[in-house]
Amino acid sequence: MEVRNLMRNNKLNTVCEEARCPNLAECWNHRTATFMILGDTCTRSCGFCNIKVGLPTELDLDEPRRVAEAVNNLQLRHVVITSVNRDELQDGGASIFSELNRLIRETTPDCTIEILIPDFKGMEDAFEIIMQNPPDILNHNLETVPRMYHAVRPQAKYQRSLDLINWFHNRGLKTKSGIMVGIGETKEEVVDLMKDLVAHHCDILTIGQYLQPTGNHLPVHRFVTPEEFAFYKTEGSKTWFQNRGISSFGQKFLPCRSAGKNGHN
Numbered sequence: 001m002e003v004r005n006l007m008r009n010n011k012l013n014t015v016c017e018e019a020r021c022p023n024l025a026e027c028w029n030h031r032t033a034t035f036m037i038l039g040d041t042c043t044r045s046c047g048f049c050n051i052k053v054g055l056p057t058e059l060d061l062d063e064p065r066r067v068a069e070a071v072n073n074l075q076l077r078h079v080v081i082t083s084v085n086r087d088e089l090q091d092g093g094a095s096i097f098s099e100l101n102r103l104i105r106e107t108t109p110d111c112t113i114e115i116l117i118p119d120f121k122g123m124e125d126a127f128e129i130i131m132q133n134p135p136d137i138l139n140h141n142l143e144t145v146p147r148m149y150h151a152v153r154p155q156a157k158y159q160r161s162l163d164l165i166n167w168f169h170n171r172g173l174k175t176k177s178g179i180m181v182g183i184g185e186t187k188e189e190v191v192d193l194m195k196d197l198v199a200h201h202c203d204i205l206t207i208g209q210y211l212q213p214t215g216n217h218l219p220v221h222r223f224v225t226p227e228e229f230a231f232y233k234t235e236g237s238k239t240w241f242q243n244r245g246i247s248s249f250g251q252k253f254l255p256c257r258s259a260g261k262n263g264h265n
């Protein structure tokens with residue numbers, strides 16, 4: 001496959017492949033792909049994520065050029081860029097995101113850019129670096145309800161992630177978040193989380209079933225029924241409409257990223 005060869009030859013990582021996503025062929029045929037930058041080793045250890053954990057040894061400064069080249073060669077219409085956490089770096093890797101955005105704008109101006117970023121430990125200096133070359137959509141996943149953070153995202157903070165979303169909204173960006181369900185949360189907690197997102201000006205929410213990547217990861221607590229997903233859609237539409245006069249549900253910027261199997265923040 002054209003895309004697969006290009007990734008191999010340029011030593012690029014995609015979440016599509018890392019997660020063995022079943023929608024991979026469909027996305028790539030529609031000229032949408034999700035790149036994972038800043039290496040393949042993460043400084044955090046989320047309970048649901050199958051990315052290698054450790055202390056990365058280097059920062060690949062040439063990576064933005066290679067990813068931008070791949071985006072151009074594939075003539076992507078929409079690109080999603082995510083990363084591992086690089087807490088050991090002073091800017092958390094924000095400058096690499098920013099440089100990549102700049103290069104994609106320069107070489108493939110018709111491609112919309114969505115970045116799915118780590119929390120950068122809440123450092124506004126890192127946020128400012130992102131804003132030097134802003135994306136079309138700023139995505140940051142809450143992943144789960146606050147009660148589950150100790151098990152699901154032990155090094156993250158629920159309020160810090162909400163504040164990040166609000167910060168980028170205040171800078172004029174379209175904001176997005178995602179959560180997994182079936183990992184131990186209740187329906188009521190999900191509804192409360194939606195209210196928190198609206199209060200912090202999140203424009204788009206995606207909800208996906210959690211799937212356990214290996215026996216060493218958090219177990220699936222339950223499989224959420226289609227009826228419950230329909231309930232979230234109805235509740236979410238009401239919440240967004242009542243609070244902000246909009247309904248984000250039904251907007252489709254990319255076909256994948258149901259949460260729960262792999263590395264994203």
Ligand code: SF4
Nearest residue numbers: 042046049263264265
């Ligand atoms: S979800 Fe993100 S931050 Fe957490 S371990 Fe995976 S790559 Fe690292």
